[in-house]
Amino acid sequence: MFNIMIIDDNEQLQNELGNMLFNNGYLVTKIKEFNHISSQVEKNNQDLILLDINLPNEDGFKICTEIRSFSKVPIIFITSRDTNVDELMGITLGGDDFITKPYNTQILLARISSLLKRAYPNDKSMDIMEYKGLKLNILSSTLEHDGKTVELTKNELKILHYLLNNKGKIVSRVDIMEYLWDSSLFVNDNTLTVNITRIRNKIEEIGLSDFIKTKRGQGYII
Missing domain, CATH: 1.10.10.10 (Winged helix-like DNA-binding domain superfamily/Winged helix DNA-binding domain)
Structure with a gap:
């Protein structure tokens, strides 16, 4: 069972997204303190991260860069920022996918499933x-x-x-x-x-x- 971490300061969206993921068979970890986020990531055992860009203390681009210094965990940016520059920066800095809000939940689930299969092709330890x-x-x-x-x-x-x-x-x-x-x-x-x-x-x-x-x-x- 894969563990997905949600890094988003919108509590309502975080809860709705978390419930949707849980109902589709995923474990969910929610970031609640938005200081030293990369350190919190390093201490957890998440298999994929859903990362917003606009966060209270440091933006998602900086967090992605910090995570990439110690982990190859798949990262999907989920954000209301929808310019080509934002998407290019997200992928360049180490993001694996970029989805804009509001998103179609079925498309998001398909993207998550596809990325997990690519990242862990032969890993049965999750089950x-x-x-x-x-x-x-x-x-x-x-x-x-x-x-x-x-x-x-x-x-x-x-x-x-x-x-x-x-x-x-x-x-x-x-x-x-x-x-x-x-x-x-x-x-x-x-x-x-x-x-x-x-x-x-x-x-x-x-x-x-x-x-x-x-x-x-x-x-x-x-």
Whole structure:
């Protein structure tokens, strides 16, 4: 499952775009703080970036240049600026595509799909994640270990995928809830506790113990 980052300061557009992408099978990361954006990109595990040009503190052209200094992640400019000069500059600085607002959602989805196929032609790791003997199949929403398989709910899948994407790091409960909120899955503190417990039980059911560790007062780590 590909993770798409949206860098746009229009909150309404960001939410509408995020919901549309999520409903079409993508994970979504939204930039909310518009300082040091390239540093935020460097710390995340996005597979494609949708980047506006007109941003509060630094424009998209500068951000694209900074990202290209450390990453080849596909970048699509999505902007209301529609001159040939803007498009030429975006592509010259390292952008992979340039789409003007307002855009046709089906065309945007087709462009995203095409670019992802070109960028990751043989990469199946987006559909299956493996760590410490546990295999998460995102397409079938199942867990497998030692020949045993269990099914996950949508919330359980998203939570475990987020933890695996941040393996080796402590992930706070707030981070997980905000991530699920951005994916249009509304989870409160009690629901999160229930889901973590169920995930642990399912992992133990297929033969792995203590896979998700609790760091008291900090969060979870795998």
